[in-house]
Amino acid sequence: MAPDALELVFPRRNEKCTIYFSDQLISRVPLELFSGVSSVAIVSDDIVSKLYSKQLEERLSETAKTHMIVIRHGERNKNLTTVSSVANQMSDHGLDRKSALIALGGGVVGDLAGFVASIFKRGIKYFQFPTTLLAQVDSSIGGKCAVDTKWGKNQLGSFYQPEGIFIDESVLTSLPKKELINGLGEIMKSSIIADPTMFGELESLPAKYFEMQDLRKFVRRTCEIKASIVEKDETEINLRKTLNYGHTLGHAIESASRYRLSHGKSVILGMICEAWIAYELGILEKNDFERQTDLLLKTKNHFRITPRISKKEVLAFALLDKKNTSGVIQMSLPEKIGKMHAGKNELFTSLVSKDLVARSLEKLN
């Protein structure tokens, strides 16, 4: 049975990418995608590879020589040194320009392995097999790949589309519950950006809705929203900026917490502050502001987020971003539930004063 699929087209470089949705995809990846491919490298981390690499390896061995390359888990390994090590191993295994790569793991593996695929022999075919909720609904889609440097996250990278993305619910069952909120943050964000119906469904869930079986039904819709946005603006000139909702302050909060707060929690807190800013600026009307805040707070309480972070530091991190010069901070803000504010120039960017940002951080109390 062919899995359910969604095809994306990227006109800029005339590239295509297909997202496959299916349970147990790990052991039934469509083999026709690898016709003419002599060797495949599966790049994964030391945690995920123990759980899933055998099934994927067995499946792919039906059509090509398959090689496992395992990196250490965690953001700190997302750097050029690991890139070099993965590429060396690919060469040792005899991979050439006609080989393919599959990134099997969360965001770190996806970002790093995608970047390796984009530069190995000047670029080979690759696929994303995300194994976290966050990677499934967010980082695996859109072709952004990169590594971190000592001067920041995702500073060296490329836009390089995978030929296929495999979304398999079955690999989420092993996910620790605390990982779910990372995906939940993006699911909520997507509903605010583009889907009032989904927002309503999230609102109507009981406060204890953080079970995988409850979130499952939002995965496909969230993927569709991201796909539709990145197709229209692959390199983030305008529309793709809306995906950063909650992230300007979210990233600053995450940094100020020294990464003790997860990405999902930080983004939820970021949206709480940014929604208030949108309301204060008269961009977002009161009723929609309150509905958003209620939904986001419900999550906040449930997860007992009690950030012990310095607001001064959050502000400093927000101002550190190269985009934000002269005490003005750029962000994408919602205009109502399901619609982001485009602004006169259609850039989906609002300029917010340092003072207003400082006041918004009071919402973190």
Added chain:
Amino acid sequence: MAPDALELVFPRRNEKCTIYFSDQLISRVPLELFSGVSSVAIVSDDIVSKLYSKQLEERLSETAKTHMIVIRHGERNKNLTTVSSVANQMSDHGLDRKSALIALGGGVVGDLAGFVASIFKRGIKYFQFPTTLLAQVDSSIGGKCAVDTKWGKNQLGSFYQPEGIFIDESVLTSLPKKELINGLGEIMKSSIIADPTMFGELESLPAKYFEMQDLRKFVRRTCEIKASIVEKDETEINLRKTLNYGHTLGHAIESASRYRLSHGKSVILGMICEAWIAYELGILEKNDFERQTDLLLKTKNHFRITPRISKKEVLAFALLDKKNTSGVIQMSLPEKIGKMHAGKNELFTSLVSKDLVARSLEKLN
């Protein structure tokens, strides 16, 4: 006065690149190319920067903040460590996504700096300012950029087109005479690939024609030939392979000489052998084979190339190339002067037996 210009269009990614030809371009680069660019990094090596960076820096300072980044000269520095160091310096200077980079130097600087430009903040605008004859007529054109790894040359890289290439005769005056043959090899190759008239002009030059003033007139035409080929086949699926004429065995000869033979000399020797192979296979007719050999040998004698290399090693290096499996070696061969052999499948690739290659190496005596 606006410099003479040639515009290339790359339909694959909808990119454009303009080649500017002008004497003294180093101090009159068109400033309108940098409108909207806040900062420019000039990447050069420790030899070239002493000669030309000041002039270029002064010119660019009229329109943007300009920062010099100097790497050590030589192929051995074309690696990921240098990439990381250049990118770190760019970040220290505050360069962002709207900054630009200029590669000022020969092939090593061009390949490395182009690669940095392609991955810094996922890609910034960049320009090539080649300062060797070889880089002017060959490596600066076509968007191939890469670094070497311990397992080979140009193994990690990308296809990333510069927005502009600056071809300035005046920067060649400082070039050591032995550097000229590197460019001359590519000039001769271009005439055999695509320009019988230029071939005739090269033939009619006296044997002592290796002065810059004599080669000067071939620079523009050689750039045009390369430009026209890479425009039609950016990623080297078929036509671009013709640019590898003389390079399959040339690279093997260069490797077997442990890089004591220059690239230009090696390619000339490679063409001598490959022309003979084409003749033996009945692809190239006798008269054109003899004219080629005469022209190439004239150079050989002039430069007193007496390669002390093992033919066995040359063959071993040729077979090491991943493309060449089961004792068969792939190469692009000429059909007559000015035309390469496309073959039935239009791939511009002929399969040559190991034995025939071994016999062709007798021509090196």
